[in-house]
Amino acid sequence: MKPGRYGIYGGRYVPETLMSALIELEETYERVREDPEFSSRLSWYLREYAGRETPLTYCANLSRDLGCRVYLKREDLLHGGAHKLNNTLGQALMAKFMGKRRLIAETGAGQHGVATAIAGAALGLPVEVYMGEVDTRRQALNVFRMELLGARVVPVVSGTRTLKDAINAAMRDWVANLGDTHYLLGSCVGPHPFPRIVRDFQSVIGEETRRQILEREGRLPDTVVACVGGGSNAIGIFYPFVNDDVALVGVEAGGEGLDSGRHGASLSAGSVGVFQGALSYLLQDGDGQALETHSVAAGLDHPSVGPEHAMLKDSGRVRYEAVTDAEALHAFRRLSRTEGIIPALESAHAVAYALRAADDLDKDGILVVNLSGRGDKDVADVANLHGGVA
Amino acid sequence: MSRIDALFARKSPVFIGFTVAGDPGIEASLRVAKAMIDAGADLLEIAVPYADPVADGPVIERAHVRALRAGTTPDDVFALVRRIRGYAPALPLVLFTYHNIIHRRGPDRFFSEAAAAGADGVLIVDLPSEESGEVAPCAARYGIDRIALIAPTTSPERQHAILSGASGFVYLISLEGVTGERDRLPPGIAGLVGAVREKTGLPLAVGFGVSRPEHVRTVVAAGADGVIVGSALVRLIEEHAGDEAAMHAALRAAIAALRRGLVPDPEPDMLRRERVEE
Numbered sequence: 252m253k254p255g256r257y258g259i260y261g262g263r264y265v266p267e268t269l270m271s272a273l274i275e276l277e278e279t280y281e282r283v284r285e286d287p288e289f290s291s292r293l294s295w296y297l298r299e300y301a302g303r304e305t306p307l308t309y310c311a312n313l314s315r316d317l318g319c320r321v322y323l324k325r326e327d328l329l330h331g332g333a334h335k336l337n338n339t340l341g342q343a344l345m346a347k348f349m350g351k352r353r354l355i356a357e358t359g360a361g362q363h364g365v366a367t368a369i370a371g372a373a374l375g376l377p378v379e380v381y382m383g384e385v386d387t388r389r390q391a392l393n394v395f396r397m398e399l400l401g402a403r404v405v406p407v408v409s410g411t412r413t414l415k416d417a418i419n420a421a422m423r424d425w426v427a428n429l430g431d432t433h434y435l436l437g438s439c440v441g442p443h444p445f446p447r448i449v450r451d452f453q454s455v456i457g458e459e460t461r462r463q464i465l466e467r468e469g470r471l472p473d474t475v476v477a478c479v480g481g482g483s484n485a486i487g488i489f490y491p492f493v494n495d496d497v498a499l500v501g502v503e504a505g506g507e508g509l510d511s512g513r514h515g516a517s518l519s520a521g522s523v524g525v526f527q528g529a530l531s532y533l534l535q536d537g538d539g540q541a542l543e544t545h546s547v548a549a550g551l552d553h554p555s556v557g558p559e560h561a562m563l564k565d566s567g568r569v570r571y572e573a574v575t576d577a578e579a580l581h582a583f584r585r586l587s588r589t590e591g592i593i594p595a596l597e598s599a600h601a602v603a604y605a606l607r608a609a610d611d612l613d614k615d616g617i618l619v620v621n622l623s624g625r626g627d628k629d630v631a632d633v634a635n636l637h638g639g640v641a
Numbered sequence: 642m643s644r645i646d647a648l649f650a651r652k653s654p655v656f657i658g659f660t661v662a663g664d665p666g667i668e669a670s671l672r673v674a675k676a677m678i679d680a681g682a683d684l685l686e687i688a689v690p691y692a693d694p695v696a697d698g699p700v701i702e703r704a705h706v707r708a709l710r711a712g713t714t715p716d717d718v719f720a721l722v723r724r725i726r727g728y729a730p731a732l733p734l735v736l737f738t739y740h741n742i743i744h745r746r747g748p749d750r751f752f753s754e755a756a757a758a759g760a761d762g763v764l765i766v767d768l769p770s771e772e773s774g775e776v777a778p779c780a781a782r783y784g785i786d787r788i789a790l791i792a793p794t795t796s797p798e799r800q801h802a803i804l805s806g807a808s809g810f811v812y813l814i815s816l817e818g819v820t821g822e823r824d825r826l827p828p829g830i831a832g833l834v835g836a837v838r839e840k841t842g843l844p845l846a847v848g849f850g851v852s853r854p855e856h857v858r859t860v861v862a863a864g865a866d867g868v869i870v871g872s873a874l875v876r877l878i879e880e881h882a883g884d885e886a887a888m889h890a891a892l893r894a895a896i897a898a899l900r901r902g903l904v905p906d907p908e909p910d911m912l913r914r915e916r917v918e919e
Contacts, residue, residue: 539745
């Protein structure tokens, strides 16, 4: 397999101006990942600052209800409330090792922007976050969080004024400021080497899970489930299990149903295309224009997916399923009530699939769900959806 | 001899105009192209509208949006090229596109349709040489030049690799950044033109940021064989979207002014600067 390729997927489909930055990033990454000082500083930040390792929580109530043994990998307990910080700390530290003086990022719902702002504050790097103007209004609280953390939020008024346009604006900034700026990409998408860097920084999730389940159960789980938008939390938990006899299931945003056309399920319902720097599965029309997507979970509302997931789908090693908005909302409430844990709406998609998958497991079967983030950010939205009735 | 080769064989610097097909509408776009040709564009670069034009600045991005809102598809772009070809049989036409348009259609079909419509070259703005293995044989099969892009950040080794697969002419990107008008061009252009000149016999055209007659003069003085102007023209289309006659007049005036930068200036720099400041 060529470097930067996952089967036929991945690659670097970017303007020539960006190539030197991607080559520099690739070389730096190869160097820092072998550097003991980098590893020890990153470990320190993950352990002492971010709160790793996160627990693998046995859910007694849900296990009793479902008739199998259910564990949650608690990325919701990471500082900032989601897995995003694993990657932003890793990349921010790498930027420092590269001598970059400024971080830029883009964000849709605001979670990656907040995680970048946290990492920038912790490591003393100024942060600018591009955010679609529409999203700045929808996610006003996260805008305030980022500003409180010292980041500058730049509203993007071009195009549809959402995440896609924020990514374009961040790319433009990067192209114009390659010398001193690191573009901190938030998921395992984009041109090589980003998908690999993000996967490696997120793999801590799966490595811990593997060790923790062996300690607790003396064997590997039967099934590991994670939600997939860009796919970073999923690749992070899957990757250390890829060579094991463990069923891996990625759960995409089924929105209002795959037949409705209003969803974000690029692996389940998309086709192969180039988008924002990589060849992967893409929701696109017959002419190759990316389609508008929909999900109740802002973090899953994206037309493409990381290229490694595309390869894992084709090879059959990972199964990708779609869960609708309604199923995710049901799981959001059910986990809150049965376990006292309010999941992010993104993670609720993985929980919803687990509720289905449990039928196939007997009482000794072990199911691990990656709880990628906490649901505090979504509580007001869900309340509004249901007129304030939980 | 191809139309592109014939143009550069004239040995005088050429003016390349850029427009997005379908901006502001499909029929209006044909009239824009004709106005640009009548005003003295030596070669037209015609962009296939794309929803995520990451290499482009805000002015050209808005043109992509206008063209897509007008319903422009790649089929419409090929039809437009065919009509421009009918209007100006000898004028070289280059399609400017993002790679997913080609990938979705299939490279063989895309290049065969481009050739049938009368395009001479294709410039794929987000397809670096490392990824072009699939399209290169298709372009060659249909006699379409693949216009190579070289940026100020491109290393000498990459310049070699890029130039080995190039034909037609080489597009030198003047600056680190996306397309768009600038007050002044960066000082490194002469160095870039000189460095690439040593490595290839292909003509060199400079684009990105070139938007004023004095920029054109700088680029020509740096030794380039041509200039490419996009955003400055696209902005005029946007500003005069409601009045086609005014739009065409503005394009004609702008191209005439920019073209004056192509010929050596008899006035010393000092005098010109004083006149501008008056």
